[in-house]
Amino acid sequence: MSKIKFIGVKKAFPGHGAEAVIALDGIDLGIGQDEFVSVVGPSGCGKSTLLYLLGGFLELSAGQILVDGKPVTEPSPERGIVFQHFALFPWKTVMGNVEFGLAESGMPKDERRAVAQRYIDMVKLTGFEHSFPNRLSGGMQQRVALARTLACDPDVLLMDEPFGALDAQTRHILQQELLEIWRRQKKTVLFVTHDVREAVILSERVVVLSARPGRIKAVLDTKLGADAPRTAVEDLCETIWSLLREEMALTA
């Protein structure tokens, strides 16, 4: 049984005129327990909207999203999210940010300080506990956001282009760290990106969405065994690129 199930999901936003803008339509998708799935698609195809719906931040126009068989109605710490622009609480220190969710869960102060410290160490920010976010680089801020979300130990990790605002080098390092974390503490990950290569390298399956209204155009298996040929990554990227080019031709 799937951990997450999208059933006939549709999302329309009220348009400027009378006509509503349909962002997503007829999305059916199952994601297995501890699976790492990426979503790619042309800009404006509704891939972030898909994530926000699963997060419980937006209301569905039609269909259903089930997590462990229960419909999603509102945000929950079971489904942690990391945003492209970090969305840290600027008035809280690194420690204060990472402790936030733990405090909400009612964890006593000593214990939550210890847990938060463990996650701060894990994302390699030891020594920055008392810094405010605007003192930190983009990469460091995203590490804080990751620690803040992981500290709540969510079953499902939602990532909205989390490395899109970072420079290439930082992005590469954080990708590797994310993979390491995911291997160690198994989680179900839904990862939205516009970077095809990133999607192929990180995930086990890649979902390609069509141009607006976003529908599922293809789902590719991108789990590469150790014996996969060296060109496997390039071949997969090329396949996805050609799918995307068809969609771009429709909108460009």
Next chain:
Amino acid sequence: MRAANAIAGTLYYYAPVALLILCWDLGSRLGLLSADLLPSPEATLAAFRAVLDSGELAQQASVSLFRESMGFLASVVVGTVLGIAMARIEWARVLIRPVVTFFYPMPKTALIPILLLWFGLGDMSKIAAIFLGCLLPVVISSYNGARGVEPLLVWSARSLGAGKFGVLWKIILMAALPDILSGVRMALALSWLLLVSAELLLAQKGLGFMIGYYGETGDYATMFSAIIVVVLIGSISDRLFLALMGWSLRWRNLSA
């Protein structure tokens, strides 16, 4: 060394004020300023000593400070709650916004006579005047601050387990704090204006009453020393508030 620099900086900053006092003194000594219109610094200081020693000043000032702080604090608490509610809760906006918009341009001092009529000569009418006069600047700055909060901060907090109500004061209040505090600073300045106006108009105690009373009895030196006390309290409270504001917003201006 740093402390010495800070003191030197402060002296430099206030040098024009000292110069003004010097001109006042010189003008009085040279007979350019008539003692009937503006008592000399010397006479003012002597009058100040007299009311200080008799205990009158402390008594009147404490009455005024009590009225001011009650009215001001009430307006800060109520104004912040109303402003945030107006920004984040649909029915509160429908209910409150038209009232705020309607009363905003009204000169706050216009309320004083009717409040005196309702609440009498004592503390309550002054507190009410300060509360009502300071309320709208706080409401409006809180409303503007709370409306502009980055939605992703709210989503983050919700996904970390915060409830819809908890978000209002854990996220919205904190994110709107820079706007709220600048509105509160405006209210603080207004509170002194309202206090003195109300006490001047009708009161039996307070610094405003002192100003009016000694003005009417022709003791301008004492009147002037009361005015200077009001100026000093107002300006010190503003400096203290600025320091508090800088501390609570220290997360903002820390560019490395």
